[in-house]
Amino acid sequence: MFAQVIVDVPSSQTDRQFDYFIPEKWERLVLPGMRVVVPFGPRKIQGFVVGTSVESSFKKTKPLEELLDIVPVLSEELIDLGNWLSEQTLSYKISAFQLMIPAALRTKVKKQVHSIVEGNQLPEGIRSLFIEKQPVLWTDLLQQSKPIIEECLRAIKNNQLEVEYLVEEKGKKKSEKYIRVLASAERLNDIPARAQKQKELVEFLLQNKAAISVSEAVKQVGTTRQTVKALIDKGLVEEFEQEVYRNPLAGIDFQRTEPLPLTSEQQKVITPIYDTLNNQSHRVFLLHGVTGSGKTEVYLQTINLALEQGKEAIMLVPEIALTPQMVERFKGRFGSKVAVLHSGLSMGEKYDEWRKIQRKEVQVVVGARSAIFAPFTNLGMIIIDEEHESSYKQEENPRYHARDVAIERAKNHECPVILGSATPSLESFARAQKNVYHLLTLKERVQNRPMPSVHIVDMREELRLGNRSMFSNALFEKLQDRLQKGEQSVLFLNRRGYSTFVMCRDCGYVASCEFCDISLTYHRAQNALKCHYCGHEERMPTTCESCDSEHIRFFGSGTQKVEEELTRVLPEARVIRMDIDTTRRKGAHEKLLSAFGRQEADILLGTQMIAKGLDFPNITLVGVIAADSMLHIPDFRSAERTFQLLEQVSGRAGRHQLLGEVVIQSYTPDHYSIDLVQSHDYDQFFQTEMAQRRFGQYPPYVYVVLITMAHSELMNVIHVAEKVTSFLKRELSEETTVLGPVASPLARIKDRYRYQCMIKYKNEPKLRKTLTEIRQHFNREINQGHLQMTIDLQPYLFT
DNA sequence: AGCACGCCGACT
C-alpha cells in the first residue's frame, strides 16, 4: 500500500502529492487526513496523507517514517475543502491544510547532531561538545566559532558525527495528577488514630467513587498535599496522570437561559430557515436586521433546531465582537455544548477547544474567522454574524474569505448559511437582490424600542462660530447632561487608516482625484498629493481649491489626544479609554468593559473595538468625534465602511429602557454615508452607493484582483510590474480591465519598493491559469528571495 | 524550503 502525501514545504515545486510506501505494520492504520513524518531528500519533514492506493507509478518509494495521529486530524470533507481553498486563493495545499489544524499540532523540524563513536575518537577540538553522546542542536552548533563548525562538518563526513532530524509538535496536552482510592473501607483501621486528615481524605475518596485531581481533593477536604503523599506511601491511594482540558472560562458560572418568545417579525424570518433545516437542503440567507432587532435570538433558536436534529453548528463573529457578553449568551443557552475559539486563547487552550470538537464533546462552536474550519462532520447550520466585517478576510496567505468558505462547507453538508448584519456588505445585499441569497428582514427593534435619534453636527459651522475644540457644543452639552444624570456615554474615534488626508476646515473640501473620484493621499517626501488607483499626481495646494481659504489641514488625531482634552474640559468625568494600547494585555479588554458595566466610569472612549456587541443598559449617549476620518481613505469601500461603522456605533445607545441619542460630528455632513445614518436608511444608502460602484466599475459590478510586487530595487519592481501588466493585458479577454502599474499606497515597506496592478473582470475563464503563469515566470526571482509577489483575489485592503 | 551537485575564480 502507498500513501499520497502533501509535504510541509511551502513552495511551488513541492505543491503536489508524493507517494510513500506504507510499512506492513501500519497497513490499515494509515488513513487520509493523518499527519505523518516522511523522509524528503536528505531530511525528515511533516506531511498530510491525502489518499492511499494499492499501486504507485513510482519505482522507488521510501517508507513512511512515523505516524503522528491515531485518528485523522482532517476529515475527507476538510481535505476536499483544502484543495478547493488552495485553488481559489492560489496558495499552496500545505498552507491550506495547516490552516485547518490548531497551531499546537503544527510541527517543527529540529535538526541535531550526535556522536556515533567513542568520545576519544572525535577530533580534539570538538570532543567537549559531544560528551556522553549527547545530541547538540544544529542551531546551537552554528553559534560556535568557525573552526569548530568546520571541524564538525568534517566529522560528519567521516561518519563520526551523525545528523538527525526530529519532528516535534509545538503544543502539549495538559495533564494533571489524579488520585483514586485503592483501600476498601476496612483498611481504614490501618490509619493511625491521630492521622485525622488522612482518614477524612480516604472517607471522602470512598464516597466520591470517581477519580479526582489532587488539587481538587485537597481543597475539598481542607488539607495539604502531604496527607495525600502519606496515603500513597501506605498504598491506600493511587496517583496517576490524567489528561485535562485547560478551561479558559474556569470559575465563571453561566446562568442558563430559555428561548425568548419571538416577535412576529422574528417568527417570520425564522420560518424559512426552519424549512431549509427540515428539508436538509442548502440555502444562503441574508438576515438584514437593524441593531437591537434580536438577530442573536434568531441565531440561537435556529442552532437549537439543528442540535435537535442531531447536527452541529458554527457561529462566526468578528474577533472584536467576541466579547464575554457574546460568549455568555451562547454558554447560557447551550451550556457545555459550546466551544469557543478566538485569538485571546493560548495555543494550548485553542488546542483543547479544537479537540472537544473533534471528539464530538461539543456541538456548537463560537469563534472568529478560522473557526469556520472546525472539524465537525455533521454540520447543520453555519452563521456569520456581522457578515460585512472585513476581519472575515484573511490578509495573509491563504487569502480566504470566511464567507466563501462557509458557503462551500454548507454546500458539502447540504445545510443553510445565515449571513447576518444591520448593514450588509454591498456584495451580499446585491446578491440578495438578485435572489442568489434569500433576503430576510427585521425592521423593528425588540419590544418596540425606538431607534436612537441621531444629530449630525456640522463642524465647519462650529469653527465659524469660534469653537476650535474637538467637541461641538451639542456634544459637550449632552456629555455634561449625562454626567449630571448619572447615565453613561460612549465616545467613538476612528483612527484607522495610515495616510493623512487633506481637507479644508472652512468648507470641508477634500482633495480628490479628478479621474477616480477617490481622495488623494499626501506624500510628505515630494510634498505632493497622489492617487493610489491611477497614479495621478499633483502638488500639495496652499489654498483650498474650492473656497480659496488657507485653512487647509491634514487630519488625524488619536484617542490619547481626545482623552487629554476630555479631562481638561470635563475634569469630573471618569473616563475609560479603550484602544490597542490599553487592551493589548490579555484580559484587559474584559476588565475595562466590566468596569464600565459596573458603572465605574462615565465615559467610554475608544476605537473600532467598542463599536460592536457592547450592550449596557445605562448608555444613553453615543458621540462620534470625526465621522469623516474613514471616508477619505483611498478605498472604494470607504463610504460603505463609514456608513456601516456609524450605524453600528449608533446601535450602542438606548438598547434598553432608557432612550438613546447619537451625536455625529462631521465636516461633510451632507455626504450620503453620514446623512443617511440619521434616518437609518440602509436601502437608500445601498441605492446611492451602488450607483457609485457602477460608475467607477467596482464590486459588486466587477470582481477585483490585486497583484502587489515588492523589490528592494525601485527600477526592478517597476520593470516587473510593467511586464506583469502587459502580460495580463495580452492574455486576458477584451472585457477585462487591467489597471496600473502604480506605486502601492504604502510605497515602501521594510526597504522594499511596492508596486501594484489591478484586474477588474466580470467573467474571466483564463484568470487563474494566467495568474499561475505569472507566478511561474518570476518563480526564480521569488525563490531567491529578491522579489515578493502577492496575488489577492477579492481584496479588502489596498495597501 | 533545504540540500546536493557542479561549475568557476582564488589561493596554498
Place this chain on the structure above:
DNA sequence: GTCGGCGTGCTC
C-alpha cells in the same frame, strides 16, 4: 591542484 562561492534542480 584544492577550497569554497553561488546558480540550478530535486525531493516520492
